[in-house]
Amino acid sequence: MIPSTLISKGVAEAYKRAITTLPEDVYDAIKTAREKETNPLTKWGLEIVIKNIDVAKEGAIPICQDTGIPEFFVKLGTKATIDGSIEEAIKEGVIGITKSFPLIPLAVHPLTRANTLNNTGYRVPLMHYSLIPQADYIELTAVPACAAPQTFSAVKMYPSGTPITEAKKFIYGTVHNITGAVCPPLVVGVGFGGLFGTVGLLAREASMRPLDVRHPDPEIAKLEDELLDSINKLGIGHMNLGGDITALAVNIEIGHTHSPCFPVAVQIQCWCCRRVTVRMHEDGRVDQLR
Amino acid sequence: MTTKEFKFRSPLSTNNVMSLNAGDTVYISGPAYEIKTVPQYVKLLDIHKRGERLPLELTNATIYHTFSSVEKMEGKWKVNYLGFFSSFVLNKQMPDFIRTYTIRAIIGKGGMSSEVLKAMKEGKCVYLAGVSGCAAYYTQCVEGIRAVYLEEWGLDRVVMYELRDLGPLLVTMDAHGNTLYEEVEKKKEAAIKEIKTGLL
Numbered sequence: 156m157i158p159s160t161l162i163s164k165g166v167a168e169a170y171k172r173a174i175t176t177l178p179e180d181v182y183d184a185i186k187t188a189r190e191k192e193t194n195p196l197t198k199w200g201l202e203i204v205i206k207n208i209d210v211a212k213e214g215a216i217p218i219c220q221d222t223g224i225p226e227f228f229v230k231l232g233t234k235a236t237i238d239g240s241i242e243e244a245i246k247e248g249v250i251g252i253t254k255s256f257p258l259i260p261l262a263v264h265p266l267t268r269a270n271t272l273n274n275t276g277y278r279v280p281l282m283h284y285s286l287i288p289q290a291d292y293i294e295l296t297a298v299p300a301c302a303a304p305q306t307f308s309a310v311k312m313y314p315s316g317t318p319i320t321e322a323k324k325f326i327y328g329t330v331h332n333i334t335g336a337v338c339p340p341l342v343v344g345v346g347f348g349g350l351f352g353t354v355g356l357l358a359r360e361a362s363m364r365p366l367d368v369r370h371p372d373p374e375i376a377k378l379e380d381e382l383l384d385s386i387n388k389l390g391i392g393h394m395n396l397g398g399d400i401t402a403l404a405v406n407i408e409i410g411h412t413h414s415p416c417f418p419v420a421v422q423i424q425c426w427c428c429r430r431v432t433v434r435m436h437e438d439g440r441v442d443q444l445r
Numbered sequence: 446m447t448t449k450e451f452k453f454r455s456p457l458s459t460n461n462v463m464s465l466n467a468g469d470t471v472y473i474s475g476p477a478y479e480i481k482t483v484p485q486y487v488k489l490l491d492i493h494k495r496g497e498r499l500p501l502e503l504t505n506a507t508i509y510h511t512f513s514s515v516e517k518m519e520g521k522w523k524v525n526y527l528g529f530f531s532s533f534v535l536n537k538q539m540p541d542f543i544r545t546y547t548i549r550a551i552i553g554k555g556g557m558s559s560e561v562l563k564a565m566k567e568g569k570c571v572y573l574a575g576v577s578g579c580a581a582y583y584t585q586c587v588e589g590i591r592a593v594y595l596e597e598w599g600l601d602r603v604v605m606y607e608l609r610d611l612g613p614l615l616v617t618m619d620a621h622g623n624t625l626y627e628e629v630e631k632k633k634e635a636a637i638k639e640i641k642t643g644l645l
Contacts, residue, residue, distance in 0.1 A: 203576040203613070211581035220512040220528025220580040257525060259514045270600065303531060320644040331637045335555020336531035338577035389636045390629070394577050395555060396617070397629040427578050
């Protein structure tokens with residue numbers, strides 16, 4: 156049986172690592188961007204970004220001040236048992252790390268705007284569950300969700316028969332609309348299909364895929380390259396001061412949809428593309444995965 | 446890359462401000478006020494309208510649009526970490542605030558509107574952009590908290606930091622009416638038009 160205290164501990168550890176260290180693939184992509192960039196201002200800014208990532212890792216200081224709304228993707232082994240409520244255990248983990256780190260309390264009521272001061276609330280932390288057949292462990296990915304990229308992300312519900320060029324225009328338009336609140340170079344997650352409630356999640360998951368992994372369908376991988384190429388032609392650059400590199404990657408996820416529907420979602424993600432996965436076992440082990 | 450590099454002590458003089466041009470980099474030491482929520486601006490402006498005295502000195506001040514983790518431990522305030530806050534959120538309140546309190550410098554991220562630029566030119570004020578998202582790096586340049594005013598406002602309290610060469614900050618909007626954002630904006634408009642046309 157997996158103790159719920161272990162889950163709370165795993166949540167806190169994963170979250171702390173997520174806000175203080177960037178995944179290797181993202182770090183490498185930023186370094187490559189710095190090499191390739193020809194705009195002196197953007198190149199200068201990216202130098203500071205790299206130094207910042209190094210300082211954060213060394214000192215266990217948040218990379219970005221927006222330590223995010225806690226969002227978790229949880230995979231439950233179908234043979235795993237837990238001595239309590241997993242949702243409560245995750246919530247406890249968030250309350251614990253908010254106090255001990257400390258994190259900035261960011262969860263507010265949508266209408267009254269009252270802050271709960273502990274980063275939890277109605278449906279917060281955000282939790283998405285799926286299953287791993289036959290496994291006796293739990294995998295949890297912490298993805299701190301920051302405000303600015305959420306604000307500039309968008310969903311469009313096109314009717315079927317809408318040409319793909321319209322969807323492309325929408326994707327480029329969404330990136331074009333970002334202001335200095337967002338921090339390029341971006342990771343752009345695109346969702347095609349599903350329905351209204353799921354297309355945003357497809358885009359979110361796309362933005363979580365490692366930047367050096369292309370979609371397995373070669374046609375879709377080709378579309379990812381095409382979208383990236385055009386987005387970089389926008390010339391927004393780091394700090395919105397111009398440059399060759401506006402995005403590090405475009406990742407697409409797809410889902411089948413209802414025949415008259417063509418949902419499209421764009422998840423904007425800043426360079427501070429944070430994700431950490433841990434695997435929690437019955438014997439109390441917590442493995443750090445990529 | 447950038448034209449010139451400066452080191453200044455806050456509060457900045459009008460000479461300091463006027464010597465800066467868009468593209469220069471600056472390091473700032475001395476006091477800066479964290480004022481970054483709309484209610485803070487509304488309430489501080491209301492105090493002035495009512496003719497009441499402010500408990501803090503904002504004349505010639507440096508305003509810091511920052512998102513911070515601060516806490517009071519055994520009666521003493523300490524800063525854990527902080528980074529730049531999106532200034533555009535305050536576009537509406539800032540012109541009036543610059544005029545009312547004679548603000549000399551705004552530190553933030555992403556720049557502000559043409560209305561703010563106009564008020565900055567009239568009032569001799571400069572906008573200094575930090576490198577977005579870099580909390581860890583810039584936290585090293587904050588000595589600590591000098592004072593906390595209006596604690597009764599809760600999360601809208603006004604924190605006064607002591608900066609130690611906070612930088613590099615980029616002058617993206619200067620007191621002469623120049624902004625680095627305008628040209629990028631124009632290019633961006635042209636690029637999106639071209640990309641969309643190319644799709645037809």
